[in-house]
Each structure stands twice: as structure tokens, then as C-alpha cells.
Amino acid sequence: HAPSSQPQRVDFKMKTIEVDGIKVRIQIWDTAGQERYQTITKQYYRRAQGIFLVYDISSERSYQHIMKWVSDVDEYAPEGVQKILIGNKADEEQKRQVGREQGQQLAKEYGMDFYETSACTNLNIKESFTRLTELVLQAHRKELEGLRTRASNELALAELEEEEGKPEGPANSSKTCWC
Numbered sequence: 001h002a003p004s005s006q007p008q009r010v011d012f013k014m015k016t017i018e019v020d021g022i023k024v025r026i027q028i029w030d031t032a033g034q035e036r037y038q039t040i041t042k043q044y045y046r047r048a049q050g051i052f053l054v055y056d057i058s059s060e061r062s063y064q065h066i067m068k069w070v071s072d073v074d075e076y077a078p079e080g081v082q083k084i085l086i087g088n089k090a091d092e093e094q095k096r097q098v099g100r101e102q103g104q105q106l107a108k109e110y111g112m113d114f115y116e117t118s119a120c121t122n123l124n125i126k127e128s129f130t131r132l133t134e135l136v137l138q139a140h141r142k143e144l145e146g147l148r149t150r151a152s153n154e155l156a157l158a159e160l161e162e163e164e165g166k167p168e169g170p171a172n173s174s175k176t177c178w179c
């Protein structure tokens, strides 16, 4: 926690969204981008499951910073964290410094999905949150399936071992009482 005299540099919100007919409760952490707060915000990467890397389409500089963010995420976030690249302020067309293709190209290089969004007009806000949640769920579904397979294999093995441990002959018939 930041000392109370310091401004809060991490905003935290809860939201419920629906993905594939399933209600998912998500925690959204908005960390500060400013350099002087970065030691604090890096600590928050560790528990992230999905990350938006956001630049401002009216700022070439913010776009150039994305590579640095990606390397920070690679260093501090858990392996397998899902990432999406966002070009925000898409409503500011007249101030645009970063082409949509530049965003698409960078996202492709890093194997990320890409959206241009606007917090002012709501463009792609819901879509990008839904997509990131979907990716996180997909990643965890694989984990869950892995666990399930392991659990059923272990169960099958335990049953086999139990079966092998039973005495042979008539005592092993269905009439035997094991209680």
C-alpha cells in the first residue's frame, strides 16, 4: 500500500462481464505508467492473469514505450499471462501520430490481439475486456483440463492398485463384504 500522503497509483475495480453465457467477475487494476511509480506497479504484475498494454494513438512516444512495457511484463508477470495491445484515444483522429497498421504490426510481432479503443466514445471497450477475459479463461481451461486428466488417471491407478491388492478366488466375488 502507498503511504496515505502519496496519491493512489493503482486503481482497483471489480466488474462482472458475460463471456460465452458465463458470468465472470473480474478484478481490474489500473497501474500508473509514470516512471517514478514503476517500482510500486511492478509488484502488481505478479498476480495478473491478463494485461492490456496501452498506448495513445496521438502520441508516438507512448507507442515507442510499448516495447519497454512488454519486456517488463515478460520479466515480472507470471508465465502464460495473456496480453492485448490497445491503441487508445481513437476518437482523436485529427491528432493521430500512430497509424492503425503500426499497432497491428506491433501486436503481430508480439503475438497479441489488437484493438483501437476510446474511453470517450466507448469504442471497443467492452470488446477488448471480453476478449482478454476469454483468453484468460481459455488459458485456465487448458490447465483445468490437465488437472482433470491427471486426477482421473490417478483415480484409475488407485482403483487398479486396490483391485490388485484384493485377495484372489471366491473371496473376491461380489458377495464379499469389504466394510
Ligand SMILES: Nc1nc2c(ncn2[C@@H]2O[C@H](COP(=O)(O)OP(=O)(O)OP(=O)(O)O)[C@@H](O)[C@H]2O)c(=O)[nH]1
Residues within 6 Å of the ligand: 030, 031, 032, 033, 034, 088, 089, 090, 091, 092, 117, 118, 119, 120, 121
Ligand atoms: N480523447 C480521449 N481522451 C482520453 C481517452 N482516455 C483517456 N483520456 C484522457 O487522457 C488523460 C489521461 O488519462 P488517464 O486515464 O489518467 O491516463 P493514464 O495512462 O491512466 O495515466 P497515468 O495513470 O498517469 O499513467 C485524461 O485527461 C483523460 O481524460 C480517450 O479515449 N480519448
